[in-house]
Structures are given as structure tokens and as C-alpha cells.
Amino acid sequence: MKHFIFVLFLGCLFCIPVSTNAQFLKKLKEKANNALEQAVDKKVEDKTGVSTSESSSSNSSGNSSSRPSNTKGAGLKNTEPPDVVASIADAGKSFDSKNYSDARYAVQQALVGIELQLGRQLLRSLPQTVNGLKADTSQDKVMSTQWGWNNLTIQRIYNDGKDKQMTLTIGNNLLYSGLVNAYFNNAYAVQTNDKEQNAKQVKVQGNKALITFDADKGYSLIVPVGQSSMVVWEDVNFATEDEVMAAANQFSIDDIKKLLGEK
């Protein structure tokens, strides 16, 4: 049974990037098709003087079996995080009436409420400017799941308004941080081939870290902190490794640890 679960889990891990790539390729193909269609439509319009958009819209409305595309809807309302004190009170009441399932749900809601507040508190503590890159607070994200501490994700993007960008992600995920820690314990995984080195171990404010470079994605710097948290910088169009390190050192890892309650 354990063997089966392990094999399935590995399969799951390997399959995620494959499906992501497949989705990406699908989107790319759709975009290429759209561009091609638009170019052809323009040529037809030039030759015939008839707008193809009019004919295509009449075709689509005439085809009752096709799924209509959505053109309305205000989206979801941005609700407040769960009220922690009320959720704790609900948990107590449900527990007293031996309704353990509801008690668990109420405690989970309280956890989500605390995590969202904690994420916002952490975002407020981050610098507004880092080496000339300004924080784009409109893209700040705090995500929490119902699964307790795991999968709390806090994200902030810094950019120069052109093509240089730094994405900071602070996450709490025992599983992934465990995998990164396993990497640090495997000396063979960070050997260089004497020509170019795309991954190596470094230290950020005394914490073991892993820096990688990918020609398409740029630099990534991963610092596991405490028992289960991680701080990740993804730097696009940074000139050198030194610039990446200098930017990372603008953040206080100790403050992040303290806010997350990590040692």
C-alpha cells in the first residue's frame, strides 16, 4: 500500500510539469491560430470589401449547438477574510455539542483568517523599492488553503516599468521545502561541469540557499527558512549573480522568519 502511494505520488509530481507544458503549448497554438485567422480575414476584407467579422458573428449566432462565449458578469465579490474570533467561538460551540466536523471547519476558517492577516502583515513589512525596482502592490497576493500552515503563499512583484522584474514568493510548504533541503544534502546534485554552472549553493544572510540560472527564465534564488518555509526570488533581466544577491539582501530573512513564527 505504502509502495503504491509512493509510486502514485511520484507519478503525480512528474505529471504536473507535463500538463503545465501541454497547457502552455495549447495556448501558444491558439494564439498562433488567432493571429493567422486575423491576417487571412484582413486579406479577404481587402479583396472583397466585406467585413468577415460580420459574417462570422452571424455564423456563430446561427449555430445553436456551439457554446456561447461569456460577455457579462461582474466576477466574484472580494470578501473579507474569515473572522477569527467568531470562528474560534463557533468551534467551541460545535465542540460542546459534539459536532466535531463543524468544529474542525470553524478552526480551519480561523486558520485561514490568521494566515491571510499574517500574509498582509508580511507584505506591509517588505521594502517599497529594491535596487531601483518599485513594488507593484496591485499584484500583491496572499493565498491560504484550508490545510493548515501548508501552502500559505505570499507574493510581491517589483519592476522598473520596462523589462526588469523581481518576483518574491514567500511560501510555507513542508513538502517542497523538504525537497529543497534534500537537494542541499546531496553533494552530487550541485557539481559543475567546468564549462557553465547553472545551479549552485550560496548563503543569504547566513542561510543556505540555492541559486539557478535559466537563459529563458533568468535567475532564481531559493532560501529555505526555519522548518518548513521558503523564500524565492525570481529575477528577470538581472545582469549578474551579484545583482541578484544584492537585491535579496535588501530583505531581512530574520524578520520574515519572526513573522512566520519560524526558528
Place this chain on the structure above:
Amino acid sequence: MKKYSVILIIIFFFANALHAQEFGKDISAAKASYTSGNLADAHFSLEQAIQELDMIVGKQVLDILPKDFNGLAADEKNDQVAANVGFVGATVHRQYGDKGSEVEIISNSPMIATLNSLLNMPVFGGMMRDANTKVVKVNGYKARLEKNGDNTDGTTNYTLQIPLKSALISVTAKGMDENKVLSFANSIPIEQISKLIE
């Protein structure tokens, strides 16, 4: 036997009372930490509270699991409930006899939710039919029955997996035929367990 049952009931009662006390302490501590602005400590106390709840629910599940597995008595002394917050979830374990027949229930785990979706995909060896695997129904729930080889005495071993949202019930049967495994599985109160753990 009666004396033994009474002792078990007393242990169960006191263990539950202890967890109830701990739960009360944890949520009081969470509230105090939260009102004083210590979010990390409040978070820790709530995690502890969830673990206490999982322990109580786990013990309730053990209480309704069958006491007999085709003539093999439940080894109640070695019943186990383990609670975790995060990916692993809470685990309830009961073994029957001494040859490795057992029931294991993992609940409230996102990892299990992912595994369950894979269990429903034939391409990953999930709900499919081949020489050793078949899909069966247990109390109306779809389940995956797998034959795990023959023993030297000619008997067979089976594993039965019943996925329930973010929980998984696994039955391991040693030295039994398919009918006996299914007959035992049908005696597991899945509906009640599902209500307790979800």
C-alpha cells in the same frame, strides 16, 4: 473478555475526556494569542486544536469499525490514531489477527485527494480491470480491489481501496479469497465513517 471490554471502554472514555480538555485549552490559547496580536502562536494553537479533534474523531471511527475480520479478532490493544496538520492528514489504523490483515483510514489530506483522482484514472492503474485488479462496489461506493499474489499455502492476499474525497479507506487482507474480503468490506460502516471524518 467482558473485563477486557470494560477496561477498553474506560480507557476510551478518559482518553476522549483528555482530548476534550486539550481542545478547550488550545482554543482559549489561540484566542488569547490572537487578541494580543501574536498571530504565529495563535496559528500554532489552532493547529493543535485540529489535531485534538482528529484524535477524538479517529477514536470514534475505531469504535465503529468491525471487531472481526472473517474470524480474525481486532487487535484493539494496538489500535492507532495519528493526527497531522498538512499533507499527511489523520490516520486511523486497526489490525486483525497476526498475519498483517488491517484497515487503515487516512483522512483530511490534500495528498490523498490527489491520489484519489489518480485512483479514478485507468491510465495511472486506477479504476481499471486487468488480471490482478478490478473495480468493485462496497456499500454502494466504488472501490479498487487488487490481488497481491498467492501464499505458499495456496491462499491469496488482497488490497481494497475506497476513495472518499480527501480520505482513503484501505483494507489489507492476508490469506483470504475475494468473496471474504468483499463480505468484510461491506461490514465497514462507510457512510458513518464518511460523516465523521469529513
